[in-house]
Amino acid sequence: MRALHRAFDFLGQHATLFLAGGVLLGLLLPPLASFLRPMLIPALLVPLIIALVRLDWGALAAYARRPFLVALITVGLLLVSPALVWFVLKAFNLPPSLAQGLTLMAAASPIVSCAAISLILGLDAALAVVVIVVTTALMPFTLPTVALSLLGLALDIDLPTFMLRLVLMVGGAFAAALLLRRMVPRSTLEANARMLDGASVATLVLFALAIMDGVTAVALARPGYVVLVTLAAFFANIALQCVGTLAASRLGMRSAITVGLMTGNCNMGLVMVALADKAEFDVIVFFAMAQIPMYMLPALLQPIYRRLLAAG
Numbered sequence: 001m002r003a004l005h006r007a008f009d010f011l012g013q014h015a016t017l018f019l020a021g022g023v024l025l026g027l028l029l030p031p032l033a034s035f036l037r038p039m040l041i042p043a044l045l046v047p048l049i050i051a052l053v054r055l056d057w058g059a060l061a062a063y064a065r066r067p068f069l070v071a072l073i074t075v076g077l078l079l080v081s082p083a084l085v086w087f088v089l090k091a092f093n094l095p096p097s098l099a100q101g102l103t104l105m106a107a108a109s110p111i112v113s114c115a116a117i118s119l120i121l122g123l124d125a126a127l128a129v130v131v132i133v134v135t136t137a138l139m140p141f142t143l144p145t146v147a148l149s150l151l152g153l154a155l156d157i158d159l160p161t162f163m164l165r166l167v168l169m170v171g172g173a174f175a176a177a178l179l180l181r182r183m184v185p186r187s188t189l190e191a192n193a194r195m196l197d198g199a200s201v202a203t204l205v206l207f208a209l210a211i212m213d214g215v216t217a218v219a220l221a222r223p224g225y226v227v228l229v230t231l232a233a234f235f236a237n238i239a240l241q242c243v244g245t246l247a248a249s250r251l252g253m254r255s256a257i258t259v260g261l262m263t264g265n266c267n268m269g270l271v272m273v274a275l276a277d278k279a280e281f282d283v284i285v286f287f288a289m290a291q292i293p294m295y296m297l298p299a300l301l302q303p304i305y306r307r308l309l310a311a312g
Helices: 002-013 015-028 030-035 037-054 057-064 067-089 096-106 114-121 125-151 159-183 186-191 193-211 215-221 223-247 253-264 268-278 281-289 291-311
Strands: none
Touching (some): 002 193, 015 030, 015 215, 015 291, 030 037, 030 215, 037 193, 057 125, 067 253, 096 281, 114 125, 114 253, 125 268, 186 193, 193 291, 215 281, 253 291, 281 291
C-alpha cells in the first residue's frame, strides 16, 4: 500500500510529463493501446470523480449563481469558437477534411479531463467543472446547427440516447464523488492531494493509451497527412487557448487561463459519436491525432501558465 501511495505521489509530482509520455507510448506500442481500449470510459470518468472529490463545492455553487457568466462562456465555446475557426480557415488552402475536422473540433465541448488538468495546474477547476457539464449537455443541440450552417453537414443525433449517456456519465461521476466525500474526511483528502493527483494522472494516461488504438497503422500508411493534421491540431489548440484566455482576461488570470484551456481542448470523442458513420475517414484521423497536443501541451506550456499566474 505504501509503495502504491509513493507511486501515485510521484505521478502527481510529474503529472504533465506523464500525460505527454502516455499518448506517445500509445503510438509506439499499438498492442498495448488495443488491449486498453475497453478502459476508455472508466479512464475518462475517474479523473472527473477525483476532481469533484477534491473541489470546494461551495465554489461550484458560486458559479451556479452566476448564470450569465456561464452562459457567456458557453456561447463562446460552442458557437463563437467554431465560427471564428471557420472564418479564419477560409484564408488557407487546407484539405477539406482537415478544415472540416478543425471546425468540428472547435464546436465541441471541452474534454472532461480539463477539470482534472485544471486542478493539477492550479487553475480554476470549479469553473471548468460547471462549464464542462453545461456545454456537454448542450452540445447535442448546438453541434448539428453549427455543422449544417458552416459546413453543410446534416448530423442525425439520437438525442434521447445521447442525453441518457451524458446523464449516466456526468451524474454517475457526481454521485460517486458525493459518496466519497461523505465517507472520507476532508482533512484526509487534503493530506493526500498529491496522491490523488497521481491517481488522476494514471487514469488519464490509460485514456491516452487507449485512444491511440489503430492510429499507429494510419501513421505508417499515410505519414504525410498524419504529420499535417498533427501540426494543424497543435496550432489550433494553442491558438484557441490564446483567444480564449484573452477573451476571458477580465475574469482574472487564473480563470482566464482556465477558459483558454477549455477553448483549445475539445471533446472530439463526442463529435465522433454524433457523426457515427457520416464522418470521412480523414476527419477521424484528425480527431485521433488531435489527442497528441491535448496531452502534450500541459507539459510544454506549464512554465508559461506559471508565469502568467504569477504575473496576474
